[in-house]
Structure formats: C-alpha cells, structure tokens
Amino acid sequence: MAPRDVARAAGMSAGVRALAKGVVGTVLALGAVLLLRTATFPGPDELPDWGQAGTSRIPAQFSETERTAMKEALKEAIRMPTVAFSSENINTTALAEFGQFLPKVFPSMFSTSFIHHEVVEEYSHLFTIRGSNPKLEPYMLLAHIDVVPASEDGWEVPPFSGLERDGFIYGRGTLDNKNSVMAILQAMELLLRRNYVPQRSFYISLGHDEEVSGKHGAQKIAALLESRGIRLSFIIDEGGYIFDSFFSGIEKPFAVISVSEKGGMNLMLQVDSAPGHSSAPPKETSIGILAAAVSRLEQTPMPNMFGDGPEKALLEQLAGQFSFPLNVILTNLWIFGPIMKRILEKTPVSNAMIRTTVALTMFNAGIKVNVIPPTAQATVNLRIHPAQTIPEVLEIIQNIVADDRVQYQVLSVFNPLPMSPYDSDAFGYQLLRRTIKDVFPEVTAVVPATCIGNTDVRHFANISTGLYRFNPVILQPQGFNSFHGLNEKISIQAYETQVMFLFELIQNADVEKVPVPHSATHDL
Numbered sequence: 001m002a003p004r005d006v007a008r009a010a011g012m013s014a015g016v017r018a019l020a021k022g023v024v025g026t027v028l029a030l031g032a033v034l035l036l037r038t039a040t041f042p043g044p045d046e047l048p049d050w051g052q053a054g055t056s057r058i059p060a061q062f063s064e065t066e067r068t069a070m071k072e073a074l075k076e077a078i079r080m081p082t083v084a085f086s087s088e089n090i091n092t093t094a095l096a097e098f099g100q101f102l103p104k105v106f107p108s109m110f111s112t113s114f115i116h117h118e119v120v121e122e123y124s125h126l127f128t129i130r131g132s133n134p135k136l137e138p139y140m141l142l143a144h145i146d147v148v149p150a151s152e153d154g155w156e157v158p159p160f161s162g163l164e165r166d167g168f169i170y171g172r173g174t175l176d177n178k179n180s181v182m183a184i185l186q187a188m189e190l191l192l193r194r195n196y197v198p199q200r201s202f203y204i205s206l207g208h209d210e211e212v213s214g215k216h217g218a219q220k221i222a223a224l225l226e227s228r229g230i231r232l233s234f235i236i237d238e239g240g241y242i243f244d245s246f247f248s249g250i251e252k253p254f255a256v257i258s259v260s261e262k263g264g265m266n267l268m269l270q271v272d273s274a275p276g277h278s279s280a281p282p283k284e285t286s287i288g289i290l291a292a293a294v295s296r297l298e299q300t301p302m303p304n305m306f307g308d309g310p311e312k313a314l315l316e317q318l319a320g321q322f323s324f325p326l327n328v329i330l331t332n333l334w335i336f337g338p339i340m341k342r343i344l345e346k347t348p349v350s351n352a353m354i355r356t357t358v359a360l361t362m363f364n365a366g367i368k369v370n371v372i373p374p375t376a377q378a379t380v381n382l383r384i385h386p387a388q389t390i391p392e393v394l395e396i397i398q399n400i401v402a403d404d405r406v407q408y409q410v411l412s413v414f415n416p417l418p419m420s421p422y423d424s425d426a427f428g429y430q431l432l433r434r435t436i437k438d439v440f441p442e443v444t445a446v447v448p449a450t451c452i453g454n455t456d457v458r459h460f461a462n463i464s465t466g467l468y469r470f471n472p473v474i475l476q477p478q479g480f481n482s483f484h485g486l487n488e489k490i491s492i493q494a495y496e497t498q499v500m501f502l503f504e505l506i507q508n509a510d511v512e513k514v515p516v517p518h519s520a521t522h523d524l
C-alpha cells in the first residue's frame, strides 16, 4: 500500500461522523432499554509500575555537545544515498560507505568487550550485546539502512542533502528508516559512555534491502540466528507510530503497535490468443479478455474479515478517546459491529485493515499498432488478511475471474504473520506501552493493529512469537505522506525523543517479567 493512503484515512472522520449522526437516534432509543457499556479501558496512566530497572537507573539527559553530535550524525547518515532500486540493483557504494561510517560515530559500539559486531551479506549489520543475566531471554531492535529512490523534483531541499531548516532535518530516510538505525545505535552509545551494562542480552539488526524484500539482509540475519539456535523474547521494528490529528474525533495522539502483518502475493495473469491483422479484429482479443478479468478483480472486494484480527480491540481501546456518542458505539461493538464493519470499508487504510486487498500494478500487452497481440499479461499485488490462507485467496480469485482462458502464475507469495500477543503477560508489548507512557505523556491510548504493509520483522517469525512494529515518532498526515514521498523530514526534537525512548526502553527491558497490574479488574 502507499503509506500516503493513511492520510486519506483522515477522511474517515467524516464517515464516522456520518455514522454517529445516523445511529445517534438508535443509540438513544436503545439506551433506554439496554445497559450500554461505556469506555473503561485503561490509559497508560493506569499501567503497572515497573519500578527501577536494576539499582542504578541512568537518567535520559543529554548534554548540548551530545545533542549537537547526534543531529550531525543523522545528517551525515542521510547524505549517503543508500538507495535500493530492486533486489538486483542497490547502491553498494553508499551501503559500503555507511558501514565505514558507523564505527566513526559510534566508537563504543565497536570497542566494548560485551558487544560483538558482524557484517552479514556485505552490507547488513548484526550487533550482539551480551547482558549480565543469562536467564533473561534476549530481544532484538530492528531497522533498515536502505531507502527508496528520490529525485529532486518537488523537494524543498535535495533529498540526500541532510539539510537543517526550521528545526527539521530533511532527506530521504529521515523517517524511513535511518532515524531508527541511528537512534538505536545512538541510544546504546550514550548508555555505554555512562558505563551501562545491560542485564538482558539483545541484538541490533540493521538490514540493507528492506525496501526490496529483505531477502539478502534481514532474512539472512534471521537464518543465521536460527542456525545458532537463538530464540528471542520479542523484536521491535518499524510499522506502527503515534498518530496525531488523523481523526477529528480524537483530540490526543494515540500509539499504534502493529501486532500482525498481512501476507503478500504477486500474481501474474496471462491470456494468449491468435495474433492477426488489426483491420479484421476478432470479437475478443487477449487484451480485452484480460482487461475484463482484472476489472472484475478490482470491482469485487474480497470478504470483509472485521472481527478476525486485532481491529475490534483497536476500536474498543480507542473508544475512550472519543466523545459521546462515538465512545458508546465503539465500546458496544457487540451491537454496532455490523455498521462499523461497513464504515471501515470506506477509506483505503481502514479497508486494508479488514480484508485482503488486490492492487493491479502492471499490465503488458501488444507489440505493434496494427497487430492483434498474441499475449497479454497483468500483475496483481495482493496483501492477504491474517484470517485468510493463500489457497483460499487463490480460489476466490479464480471464482471472480471465472474465465478459463486466463492462466495464472504465482510470482512470489508469503503467508500473513501470526498475531503476536498483546495481553497483560506479553512482555514486549507491555514494555513498549510502559516506555510510551514514560516518554510520551500526551499519548492516552496504545492500541494493537495489523500492519498493512510489510516489514523486515516478518523474516524472524521462526525465532520469536513477539513481533512488534512500532517507531516512537509522532506522525501527522503530512508526515505520513512523506514516507516514500516528497520532503521527508524529522524535527530535531522528534529525533532526540526517539533516542530518549530507546535509551529508556533498553533500561526498561532489564526486568525479569511483566509486573502484576495495580488493579486486577483492568485489562491491559
């Protein structure tokens, strides 16, 4: 999906308002006879107190010199055009340069006795940070060095300039995802300089080809760890954010932790027909037959799976952020679920969250203006909802196309990711919630979701059941549009906050298990 579709989801507020208007009468009428639940989900303030990790907590306070150095290091990272054009075409010069740059800016990461650094497949990096307590299961922080291409057209500053303007650093990768690469290493570097020794071991994995599938970077690192028999308690990657001003009914920013991820399939459809002279065309040509087939695919939505993923929990846990009557509607999905199911279909992002999507992405046919083409090919990109299987989806596709002249070839496919736990015992999820509360006091809801795009963390499903996608960055619609788009930028303050978040998270991970909540009556 194009991440900019999320911005269009802002339009959902209008849909939701329409829903509110339409059903408000029903709510009031039903309210007289039904005892409707109101939103009672706990905000982060009601989270259990994890206490101090270890005995000597290091405060997240950075000197002026450190703050200047960290922003300059990010700018330098942006200036290296580590572009991935395709799996066969990546900028190896820039990736190699990036590898040489890391020890210069993060010397302690490369000279500390309990940290081991490995280069994987020439351009990806794996750091193993050995903790003092071997009984604690390790975890992993994941990010990627590569970026999507950017031409200068439409940019306020050149995309690989790393220029600072009005408190922002501009450039490709400032949000996706060199900010994470640099913030993870920066946080650990600052901790090391304060003589921090983690109790819990962890890994830092930096892939070099996420934007073109991750098969040489993250996938190889995952295989390496698997071959070493390593199991991870949880992994944190990109793919969830703090959303601000996306929905007019929600005043305050809310954090989305993606606990699952859609599967994917690239499917080629082909129609062959007899070539001939265009002056005497047959009733149907390969192009016409195929165009009709893919049009049917575009016009026929896959089944709505609302209720089978984390979407219900997402809405219920967001309910408290809305005012009446939406808070009541969202808290009582047992009655309003069927209406909500339809509302969610209205905008591209919420639609993508509740069903398998089919995008027509390539169409090739024809060899000459006056020749009936012998063959026509179309490629469709499917994102498979976690509640569906690949064979199910293929069967539905064939039923929609319903034309034996269309042949199919699966170019690539992978299963949806299982749902990672987000209950009160889920260590990784609760660690994220706790740290969000510490660092972003303005965030009043932390909710689970399905990531509608794909991330490198999917390659690690064999070695961990706790796969979480969350970047500690507050995004407004405009910022979200800049992912893979124009004028990607991060405020210096947001970057410092990201470093601070990781500085806190690493220390917060040094506890044995999730503590018991203060109130047993509250679900987390």
Ligand SMILES: CCCCCCCC/C=C\CCCCCCCC(=O)N[C@@H](Cc1ccccc1)C(=O)O
Residues within 6 Å of the ligand: 001, 003, 210, 211, 212, 213, 238, 239, 240, 256, 258, 264, 349, 449, 450, 451, 452, 453, 454, 455
């Ligand atoms: C009511 C509240 C709704 C809030 C919903 C928010 C849902 C947030 C979920 C996800 C955010 C989108 C993050 C997308 C990250 C995608 C990164 C990416 O572009 N990945 C590529 C990877 C890829 C895969 C296969 C081949 C090449 C590249 C992609 O998905 O295409």
Ligand SMILES: [Zn+2]
Residues within 6 Å of the ligand: 144, 176, 177, 210, 238
């Ligand atoms: Zn990314």
Ligand SMILES: [Zn+2]
Residues within 6 Å of the ligand: 148, 176, 211, 484
């Ligand atoms: Zn990306």
